[in-house]
Amino acid sequence: MARNGITNMQAKLVLVGDMGTGKTSIVLRFVKGQYFDCQESTIGAAFFSQTISLNEVTIKFDIWDTAGQERYHSLAPMYYRGAAAAIVVYDISSDDSFTRAKKWVEELQRQGNPYMVMALVANKADLETNRKVLAEEGEQYAEENDMFFIETSAKTSQNVNELFYEIAKRLSKTR
Ligand code: GDP
Numbered sequence: 749m750a751r752n753g754i755t756n757m758q759a760k761l762v763l764v765g766d767m768g769t770g771k772t773s774i775v776l777r778f779v780k781g782q783y784f785d786c787q788e789s790t791i792g793a794a795f796f797s798q799t800i801s802l803n804e805v806t807i808k809f810d811i812w813d814t815a816g817q818e819r820y821h822s823l824a825p826m827y828y829r830g831a832a833a834a835i836v837v838y839d840i841s842s843d844d845s846f847t848r849a850k851k852w853v854e855e856l857q858r859q860g861n862p863y864m865v866m867a868l869v870a871n872k873a874d875l876e877t878n879r880k881v882l883a884e885e886g887e888q889y890a891e892e893n894d895m896f897f898i899e900t901s902a903k904t905s906q907n908v909n910e911l912f913y914e915i916a917k918r919l920s921k922t923r
Pocket residue numbers: 765766767768769770771772773774784785786787788789871872873874875900901902903904
């Protein structure tokens with residue numbers, strides 16, 4: 749605890765989910781406030797840093813985004829190591845991506861730390877007319893797996909900040 753009463757935390761946060769679900773877009777929306785209609789899947793190999801301030805806690809997120817390795821449906825153990833939080837992303841217009849998201853959750857449960865804060869994110873909520881996965885399905889799976897559920901759109905920015913604030917809030921409580 750610092751003298752001003754503010755606690756400073758640092759947390760590694762990883763993103764998983766199939767290629768094309770919008771992981772990089774969510775991060776770019778959150779960190780830079782930008783959105784690109786055509787994201788090169790290999791762009792954004794990377795690492796971003798962003799700080800969130802809650803009432804008495806400041807959390808510096810070290811955000812790990814994939815560089816397209818998710819194509820092979822698994823990621824190196826190093827990717828998960830030390831992660832305090834994880835975001836599992838699927839695309840509401842793709843049944844397949846939801847099925848795959850469940851596999852990613854299982855992989856996280858095997859690799860990750862048991863206290864990890866996990867979010868199930870139903871992205872591309874703006875594609876309502878093409879919806880294949882009901883919100884209730886995501887919600888129910890999240891509940892069964894101790895995750896919180898949120899529908900986002902990196903395109904319109906719907907719920908993107910809320911997603912990261914909710915993670916920050918939960919991290920500040922589990923400290
Ligand atoms: P990643 O492979 O999971 O990192 O996915 P990307 O962020 O590269 O996004 C894949 C494609 O989906 C790109 O063409 C994005 O512009 C698009 N995309 C990402 N988020 C959204 C969204 O919320 N809504 C819509 N309609 N398209 C999105």
